[in-house]
Amino acid sequence: MSTVPGGWNWSTIPARRVGDGVMRQMVHGERVMVCRLTIAAHVTTEAHRHEHEQITMIERGRVRFLVGSEERLCGSGDVIVLPPGTWHGCTVLDEEAVLVDIFSPVREDFFEAHHS
Amino acid sequence: MSTVPGGWNWSTIPARRVGDGVMRQMVHGERVMVCRLTIAAHVTTEAHRHEHEQITMIERGRVRFLVGSEERLCGSGDVIVLPPGTWHGCTVLDEEAVLVDIFSPVREDFFEAHHS
Numbered sequence: 001m002s003t004v005p006g007g008w009n010w011s012t013i014p015a016r017r018v019g020d021g022v023m024r025q026m027v028h029g030e031r032v033m034v035c036r037l038t039i040a041a042h043v044t045t046e047a048h049r050h051e052h053e054q055i056t057m058i059e060r061g062r063v064r065f066l067v068g069s070e071e072r073l074c075g076s077g078d079v080i081v082l083p084p085g086t087w088h089g090c091t092v093l094d095e096e097a098v099l100v101d102i103f104s105p106v107r108e109d110f111f112e113a114h115h116s
Numbered sequence: 117m118s119t120v121p122g123g124w125n126w127s128t129i130p131a132r133r134v135g136d137g138v139m140r141q142m143v144h145g146e147r148v149m150v151c152r153l154t155i156a157a158h159v160t161t162e163a164h165r166h167e168h169e170q171i172t173m174i175e176r177g178r179v180r181f182l183v184g185s186e187e188r189l190c191g192s193g194d195v196i197v198l199p200p201g202t203w204h205g206c207t208v209l210d211e212e213a214v215l216v217d218i219f220s221p222v223r224e225d226f227f228e229a230h231h232s
Contacts, residue, residue, distance in 0.1 A: 010193040029197050031169045031220040032148060053147045057126075057216075077126040081145045100173075104147040104220045 010036055019045065026110060033106040037099045039063075039092045047089030052103045054082040061097025065090045126152055135161065142226060149222040153215045155179075155208045163205030168219045170198040177213025181206045 008027055013036075015023040021040030026033060039045070039061075047066055056065075058078045065072045065080060066089045074080065082088055090099075124143055129152075131139040137156030142149060155161070155177070163182055172181075174194045181188045181196060182205045190196065198204050206215075 007188055007190060008195045008197075010195065013195070027171065027195050027197060029169045029171060029199060032171055032218055034171055034173070034195070034218065053145045055143065055145060055148055055150055057150070072123055074123060079124045079126065079129075079143050079150070081124075081143060083145060102148055102150065102218055 019043075024110075028106050031104050031106065033103045033110070035101045035103070035107070035110070037097075037101060039090075039097050039099065041092055041095050041097075044091040045089050047087055049085050049087045050107075051084045052105055052107055053084050054086075054088075055102045056080045056082065057100040057102075059098040059100055061095055061099075062093040063090045063097050063099070064093065135159075140226075144222050147220050147222065149219045149226070151217040151219070151223070151226070153217060155206075155213050155215065157208055157211050157213075160207040161205050163203055165201050165203045166223075167200045168221055168223055169200050170202075170204075171218045172196045172198065173216040173218075175214040175216055177211055177215075178209040179206045179213050179215065180209065 010025060013025040013027065015025045018024045021043035022045065023038045025036040028034065058074050058076055060076050062075045065074050067080065067082065068087055126141060129141040129143065131141045131154065134140045137159035138161065139154045141152045144150065174190050174192055176192050178191045181190050183196065183198065184203055
C-alpha cells in the first residue's frame, strides 16, 4: 500500500550510507527518533556509548551484540533496552540484518550526517 | 533464535488484552515505551489524544488511521508521527494487524492495566 500524504513508509524513506555496509533511515518527532539500519553480513559497528536512551528491535538477521561487558546473540523479534551510557556495539553474522534503533532524546548528531 | 538472558523477544513477551480484539505487549526504559499491538480484523480503537509523543509503525495488516481530522489508509512499513495532543484512532481492515507504538514519555497509565 502506498504512503498517503503526511505519512512515511520505510520503502521510500531515503537511506544514507553512514559506514561501510551500514545504511540508515530515520524518522523523528520532538522527543523520539527511530532509525532503521540495514547492515551487511559480517559488518561490525564500533562499540560506543551515548547519553541517549536506546531501545533496539531486530527486524531480521542474526546479530551478536556487545552490551556492557557481555555478548548476546540476537535474532528476529529480539528487543534490547540500553540505558543511557551503556557501552554497546554489534556484529552482523552471515546475512544482512535490519535493526530498528529507537532513541530519546533525538540524536541531533545524526542530522548533520544526513543533511551534509 | 531464542532470547538470551537480559533481552526480550516479542514471541515471549506477555500480551495483555486491553480491549475487544486488542492485545498489547510492552517494553520500556526510562524515557521510551514500545508497545506492540495485535488487533483483530474490523476492530476500531476509540479516538483519543494524550500528551505523550507517539510514533506508530505498521508491521503488518491494513489500517485506516484517523489523525486530527484526516484519514490515512496505512499498511506494512508505514510510519506515523503523532505530536503530543494529536487526536487519533484506527480501524483495522480485513485482516489482523500488528502495530508498534512508540511513546515518550513512558505511558505510566499503561502500567496499572498490565499489572492489575
